[in-house]
Amino acid sequence: MTKERFGSLFLLLVGGYALIHSLRLPLGNWNQPGPGVFPLILSLLLSAIGVALLVSSKGGNPFNWKDSLSRQNKTWAIMGLTAGFIVGFNRLGFVFTSGLYLFLLFFWICRFRVQIAAVLAAGITGAGWYLFVKILNLQLPPGLWRV
Amino acid sequence: MDAFIDLYNGFQNALTLHNIYLCFLGCLWGSMVGVLPGIGPLAGITLLIPATYGLDVTGAIIMLAGIYYGAMYGGSTTSILMNIPGESASVVTCLDGYRMTQKGRAGAALFIAAFGSWVGGTLSVLGVMLLAPVLANLATKFGPTEIFALLLVAFLLLGSLGTGSFLKTSAMVILGMLAGTVGMDTLTGVYRFTHGMRDLYDGLGFVPVAMGMFGIGEILSATEQSMVREVYRPRLRELLTNWEEFRASIGPILRGSGIGFFIGLLPGAAHILSSFVSYTVEKRLAKRPEEFGHGRIEGVAGPETANNAATGGAMVPFLSLGIPTTPAIAVIMVALLIHGVRPGPLFISENPKLFWSLIASMYLGNLILVALNLPLIGLFVSLLRVPFRILFPVVLFICLIGTYSINYSSFDLIILLGFGFLGYFFRKLEYDLAPFVLALIIGPLMEEAFRQSLMRSGGSPSIFWQSPIALGFFLIAGVLLGLNIMRGLKSGGRGEKEASSVGS
Numbered sequence: 001m002t003k004e005r006f007g008s009l010f011l012l013l014v015g016g017y018a019l020i021h022s023l024r025l026p027l028g029n030w031n032q033p034g035p036g037v038f039p040l041i042l043s044l045l046l047s048a049i050g051v052a053l054l055v056s057s058k059g060g061n062p063f064n065w066k067d068s069l070s071r072q073n074k075t076w077a078i079m080g081l082t083a084g085f086i087v088g089f090n091r092l093g094f095v096f097t098s099g100l101y102l103f104l105l106f107f108w109i110c111r112f113r114v115q116i117a118a119v120l121a122a123g124i125t126g127a128g129w130y131l132f133v134k135i136l137n138l139q140l141p142p143g144l145w146r147v
Numbered sequence: 148m149d150a151f152i153d154l155y156n157g158f159q160n161a162l163t164l165h166n167i168y169l170c171f172l173g174c175l176w177g178s179m180v181g182v183l184p185g186i187g188p189l190a191g192i193t194l195l196i197p198a199t200y201g202l203d204v205t206g207a208i209i210m211l212a213g214i215y216y217g218a219m220y221g222g223s224t225t226s227i228l229m230n231i232p233g234e235s236a237s238v239v240t241c242l243d244g245y246r247m248t249q250k251g252r253a254g255a256a257l258f259i260a261a262f263g264s265w266v267g268g269t270l271s272v273l274g275v276m277l278l279a280p281v282l283a284n285l286a287t288k289f290g291p292t293e294i295f296a297l298l299l300v301a302f303l304l305l306g307s308l309g310t311g312s313f314l315k316t317s318a319m320v321i322l323g324m325l326a327g328t329v330g331m332d333t334l335t336g337v338y339r340f341t342h343g344m345r346d347l348y349d350g351l352g353f354v355p356v357a358m359g360m361f362g363i364g365e366i367l368s369a370t371e372q373s374m375v376r377e378v379y380r381p382r383l384r385e386l387l388t389n390w391e392e393f394r395a396s397i398g399p400i401l402r403g404s405g406i407g408f409f410i411g412l413l414p415g416a417a418h419i420l421s422s423f424v425s426y427t428v429e430k431r432l433a434k435r436p437e438e439f440g441h442g443r444i445e446g447v448a449g450p451e452t453a454n455n456a457a458t459g460g461a462m463v464p465f466l467s468l469g470i471p472t473t474p475a476i477a478v479i480m481v482a483l484l485i486h487g488v489r490p491g492p493l494f495i496s497e498n499p500k501l502f503w504s505l506i507a508s509m510y511l512g513n514l515i516l517v518a519l520n521l522p523l524i525g526l527f528v529s530l531l532r533v534p535f536r537i538l539f540p541v542v543l544f545i546c547l548i549g550t551y552s553i554n555y556s557s558f559d560l561i562i563l564l565g566f567g568f569l570g571y572f573f574r575k576l577e578y579d580l581a582p583f584v585l586a587l588i589i590g591p592l593m594e595e596a597f598r599q600s601l602m603r604s605g606g607s608p609s610i611f612w613q614s615p616i617a618l619g620f621f622l623i624a625g626v627l628l629g630l631n632i633m634r635g636l637k638s639g640g641r642g643e644k645e646a647s648s649v650g651s
Binding site: 003006007010011014018021022025026029030031032033034035036037038039042043045046049050052053056072074075078079082083085086089090094098101102105106109110111112120124128132136137138139140 | 318
């Protein structure tokens with residue numbers, strides 16, 4: 001499948017979802033347009049553009065999905081680590097979660113040696129704590145260890 | 148005359164030690180984020196929003212505006228020294244700037260880029276000073292119908308002048324507007340697209356969406372590419388042009404100032420467009436156009452002046468109409484809203500001290516940037532030597548904490564990650580991201596104007612063509628739409644492909 005076709009199908013999917021949802025909202029009348037009117041118009045326009053792009057995408061740029069996916073290991077790993085950071089941030093606190101997150105990024109994704117990754121993670125977490133908590137006075141979660 | 152008295156008062160306020168310090172801080176940070184590829188003014192401004200909480204609104208906007216125009220200054224450095232544009236607006240500068248570096252004239256290219264940026268920036272502030280109050284006065288006569296028509300023109304211009312194809316850019320505008328409808332409807336109190344999630348009742352936050360799409364999305368894309376860099380380090384004594392180069396640059400700098408300012412008034416990719424237009428104009432006017440692309444100083448002077456003048460131009464619709472024309476300006480708008488100030492037609496009359504202090508600080512900031520960028524070029528070049536594999540975890544970390552600190556909400560982090568992936572996905576599909584982010588912030592205004600117009604007229608759509616101003620805007624919108632349809636029909640699928648390849 002070409003990039004153009006994939007993109008237009010995505011637009012049609014979002015347009016279809018928005019259309020169904022906006023039809024469930026009150027549409028009102030011309031005097032008092034309801035909350036569903038604007039999303040309804042937008043979803044119809046989006047679907048129309050999706051169709052136009054789909055029709056015009058004949059013979060578009062060929063896209064090597066297999067090659068692209070093989071280069072996305074790092075992307076998925078970063079996404080996964082960041083999701084872990086979000087889950088742990090409030091529970092485990094700023095210092096612990098940030099330190100662990102940065103260590104894993106440096107060690108696993110950036111391929112630094114374990115000692116260097118640990119030093120970098122500790123240094124950046126410490127500098128971040130000083131900047132955000134001490135200088136900018138942000139109220140970041142202290143976590144289990146009340147740091 | 149009144150304008151100059153107001154400007155004098157603005158200088159009195161901007162020239163306090165505290166505000167000079169904030170302006171300097173903004174310019175320094177802006178230059179740094181401009182130099183580093185991947186961290187643009189949007190991320191640079193967002194990261195410093197929490198730092199403005201303790202500041203008065205004048206200090207906050209002085210600092211944030213400093214980052215915005217500072218990033219444009221910094222963007223040229225990497226283009227000239229490494230052939231990597233620090234900012235998308237500096238793409239054109241690579242063509243002749245890097246060739247000058249290869250010929251041993253990097254210092255001259257950097258000097259003329261800084262000098263042109265200063266002239267362009269300063270002249271554009273003069274334009275803001277003269278044009279913004281006039282436009283704001285005119286805009287006070289605007290009702291919801293005129294606002295709706297104006298925003299429609301803005302969106303069509305965004306589609307027409309964007310870096311991608313018209314259809315793709317329009318799709319991004321509509322997607323952004325749809326994202327803007329999430330949350331409670333302000334007119335009826337009905338929740339839309341929330342699926343019972345309380346965190347969505349106030350809608351999608353602008354900062355997590357913008358930071359996700361531009362910050363996280365950019366990093367996810369960049370980690371797939373090799374980031375090995377060769378950096379040339381010029382010496383301070385090399386930073387002088389010879390008389391011939393300087394003389395050849397005067398015309399492009401003056402023309403670039405005008406081109407940049409007027410294109411900057413338009414929504415969308417004004418910075419990129421202004422530098423492209425300036426380059427084209429200079430090439431057309433040149434006696435030996437075939438030398439462009441081989442290290443002509445005019446190819447650096449014109450575009451660099453134009454993209455800096457465009458920052459001033461972009462301030463006019465923002466301050467006088469409340470319409471942000473670039474994502475970075477939209478973040479400044481969010482910061483102002485956090486401080487309880489809403490840009491729009493009444494902004495200048497209600498906040499004259501703030502407006503004139505900002506104008507005065509922009510004159511000052513442009514001077515600071517010249518003083519900062521030339522002697523500290525070595526420091527900025529050193530920044531480029533930080534390996535990307537150290538830089539990107541730091542940027543990710545700062546994006547996460549910066550976003551969390553806006554509302555202290557973990558849900559914002561989920562939005563950040565989700566839209567980060569979406570930004571990465573759209574980059575892969577070669578869709579322009581800026582229209583989405585702009586539509587997210589302008590879309591709700593457009594919906595409100597549309598519905599209020601119909602309510603005012605008792606449901607009669609004739610209200611849209613009864614006002615001469617609105618009718619004028621609708622005619623412009625019709626012409627723009629017609630031109631784009633004709634262009635699409637003429638070029639067919641081939642044009643579509645060409646346009647999308649330019650966008651990528």
